[in-house]
Amino acid sequence: MFFKQSKDGAKTILIVYVDDIILTGDNTAKMEKLKKCLATEFEVKDLGQMRYFLGMEIAQSKKGISVSQRKYILDLLTEIGMLGCKPSDTPIEAGKITKDLGNSMEIDRYQRLVGKLIYLSHTRPDITFAVSMVSQHMHSPKEADLEAVYKILRCLKGNPGKGLFFEKNNRRGVEIFKDADWAGSTEDRSTTSYCTFVWGNLVTWSKKQKVVARSSTEAEFRTVAQGIYEGLWIKKLLEELNVKVELPIKLYCDNKAAINISLNPVQHDRAKHVEVDRHFIKEKVEDEIICMTYVPTKEQTADIFTKGLPKQVFDTFSCKLNLINIYGSTWGRV
Incomplete structure (x- = not known):
């Protein structure tokens, strides 16, 4: 660049x-x-005017910019004979993930399909968690893993035109949502993730992160630190582009214990096993670069990146990620 x-x-x-x-x-x-x-x-x-770039379709209007991969999705479904399949409401079943020990299957085909899904997750963050789960079995896939891939494809079939929308607005802040699912997976235990919004629009998000944590607070601390690192990187990037960043950067956390330990030095003895992260977080808060704010779990947008969710919750968080379908609405293009 x-x-x-x-x-x-x-x-x-x-x-x-x-x-x-x-x-x-x-x-x-x-x-x-x-x-x-x-x-x-x-x-x-x-x-x-840009309309198509590296398999991504760009549509512009006075309201903002939409980036989707509708053609890419339809071509993929046609290629594997799933264009007429029954759509799925979500890309992965809600609940805990368990490791399946079924029969093995063809590795090349599985890897090719997962590779295409990884590229699709660039404009479809709602499938990121599901794709990260099937990616873990790239070298020894089972039949159940392929069924999980097909479920993602059926979810894409239900709304192939959905994509990221970057809305034109007057907001100028940077916000970070982070979430940790401690011991939520029986396969690799704790998982963490974060997503960042610049001027109210989703710009970066992480895939499912594997974490070995001895407590829910430790898992939260680690993902808070990861979110702050990402926020500082975005701040530096915007400053290099001579774009003023409104401080403090807001970091939304749904764990009150993690917030209290970060802000209250009296409780530091209870978190010696995450001392480095605690000092790092406390320093950025004291410098007024980061502002840690409590948000209820039901409003924690990053939840969609750490676990499978029921349809209603999944749809709610998808909307909060600014995912819209310009082909199925009255969204006006120029």
Whole structure:
């Protein structure tokens, strides 16, 4: 990525992936000048407003920008003969995950399907947890693992046009949601995850993280630290782009014990096994870079990245991730 800011404050960003280029900025004249400069040195073709990039479909309107992979999903379903399958409400069953010891199956086919699902999770964060679960069995898949893959595909069949929506609004804050599911999986026990919102729009999220934690508080501390690391990285990136970041960055946690220990030094003896994380968190809070805020579990958006959820809860969190289907609504495009 190349970033340039002129003396008059105009910003231009150039992103290159192999032979594909994205050019954006806030001054049309300077962007045109850069395109002419590139044309003198390289053989380039101006395709106009971005609509398709690396398998991702981009739609723009006055309301915002939508990024989806509808064609990619439909092509995949057609390829494996599932275009007419019955849709599934969720990508994975709710409840605890157990390890299946059924019959083995063809590895190459399984790995190819999971690989395509991993790429799809770039615009479909609602399948991230399910995809991370099936990814754990890439080298020795069982029949039940393939059925889990098919369930994800049936979920995608139900709404292939759904994708991330980046809404135009007046919000300028950075928010982090983090969640830890201590001992929730009988296969690898504790799992943690986080997701970050910039100006109210989802920009980064983590897959299911495997954690060996001796208590729920330790699991929470670790995921809080991970969320803060991500928030600091986003802050640095925005500052490099000369975008002002409103502080403090809000971090939403559904564990009151983790918040109290982070803010109250009197309780540090109860968390010696996570001393480094505690000091790191406390330092960022005292510097007013991070603000830890309690949020009820039913409103913890990151919950969708750590466990399978019932349909109603799954749909609620999917909406909070700004996932919409522009093909099934009155969303106006330009």
